[in-house]
Amino acid sequence: MKSNFLYHFALIIIFSFQNLESQNTSVYVAAHPDDWQLFMNPNAYNSLKTPNEKVVFLHTTAGSQNTANNRYLAREEGSLRAIRFMSNTFRNESVLGTNMNKAIVSINGHRILKFTYRNSVAYFLRLSEAGKLGNLYNNPNSKITAIDNSTTYNSLSDLKTTIRRIIESESQGSSNINFNLADTDNTINPNDHPDHISTSKIMQDVAKNMGRVTMNLYTEYNTEVRAQNVFNRNYMISIGTWAVTTSGISDKFHPSTWNDAHNAWIGKQYFRTIPAKPVPGTNIALNKPTTALKNEIGHPSSSAVDNNTSLNSWWGANPYPQMWQVDLGNNYNLNQIIMINYYDGSRYYRYNIEASLDGINWENIGDFSKNTIPASSNGNAFYPNNHTARYLRVNMTYNSANIGVHIVEFKAYGTLNSTLSNTKFEQNNNQKDTKYTFSINPNPIKKKDKIKLALDLSLKEKVIIHIFNPNGNKILSKVLNLAKGLNEVEFQSEQLSTGLFIIKVEAFGKTKTKKIVIK
Secondary structure (H helix, E strand, C coil): HHHHHHHHHHHHHHHHHHHHHHEEEEEEEEEECCCHHHHCHHHHHHHHHHCCEEEEEEECCCCCCCCCCCHHHHHHHHHHHHHHHHHHCCCCCCCCCCCCEEEEEEEECCCEEEECCCCCEEEEECCCCCHHHHHHHHHCCCCEECCCCCCCCCHHHHHHHHHHHHHHHHHCCCEEEEEEEEECCCCCCCCCHHHHHHHHHHHHHHHHHHHCEEEEEEEEEEHHHCCCCCHHHHHHHHHHHHHHHHHHHHHHHCCCCCHHHHCCCCCCCCCECCCCCCCCCCCCCCCCCCCCCCCCCCCCHHHHEEECCCCCCCCEEECEEEEEEEEEEEEEEEEEEEEEECCCCCCCEEEEEEEECCCCCCCEEEEECCCCCCCCCEEEEEECCCEEEEEEEEEEEEEEECEEEEEEEEEEEECCCCCCCCCCCCCCCCCCCEEEEEEEEECCCCCCEEEEEEECCCCEEEEEEECCCCCEEEEEEEEEEEEEEEEEEEEEECCCCCEEEEEEEEEECCCEEEEEEEE
């Protein structure tokens, strides 16, 4: 019996460590498609071989000013060939060959070339070099265009936002994000290429705005005169990676870069680490009002925001799919969300996170619908792009262990949006002419149709609306500041089952209820 316990305990520990590893997203940023292979290896190789780690290769410039001789395509082929080579050196399985998933993706309104290969992705922004990136950084309102004319970035802010959205889309669910960049300290990394420095400055600004990003800053050109510090298998990987890079360039009919000048950088990797800074602020979801479609006995929706991350307190409901929602009480610019599900070392959950200003119109800000990573006490972190919202909800769609879904703790971080903060309406309860009516039309409704309420108020007022099931359990809620006169309020009914529901409206200190039937 004791040995059996130790066996299962060991499995839990193993799975826990695997899960911690799987929470990493490592981003290798190169100004030119043939930079990272020389200066950021074997770190890039070791990131690729870490189980379930997402590895992003982001190339900012094309390494060229124009498309005249297609040298930029040769350098891109070198980078792609290097990624394939590294990915295929440690796997005991059939190789994928050159079958990379190629796509043109739209991010922040810009068309960008993207390749996917196992746990790696490569983006090519194809910006013109010759100092144009530095000019953009020093003149933030200027423009920069991709050399293939695929897109134009209208400002430095436009470029930074696009890069941030790339990182956020690739790092969903990651607790740790690592940027690998050129060191911008000239005393440590002297005489580096201007594009390397400009790229790193832009990425460091993105990291500061995102928060919780660890930065590895590399010495690059100067390693030519430094001692070799990469040996054994890692040295072989460094040589091989650069060799296939140069073969990709020469196979595209351009001069090989397998020469003394470039080879002097092989086997030398010098970098320093800037630890991640925590996202500022407090948990704005803590003890805020919550609702859910269902609640297991003893595990109400409020348990997900009680600051208890142990397995003694959690919200649960079954069977999936289920919905859980929190009202932050005001509009916030979100910068991080942490979701902790029930964790036992093996089970995993799938879900997506949505945000709304009004509780009616929702936007997806976190997609975990294809997850296969076991839940852990660390949870999964999501980084919205300063998305402004008052309401957050989680649509739980799957649990690998059973039909129930569970949230141990839901945390949100952000800053109050002063522009969109809720208008403080005066309470009119002491005035004589305080009255209202409300109606539901149509009634009954079909399941996928919206519930539409018409509220006619004699004065502007804060109105609270609740929807209850026949058992008296609160399903949905809204708190709205409504104007004098006729107001229309909508609820999505697809979250509700068919049957009879009660709608309760509170305004001017008076409560009114009506029944609605969903067919």
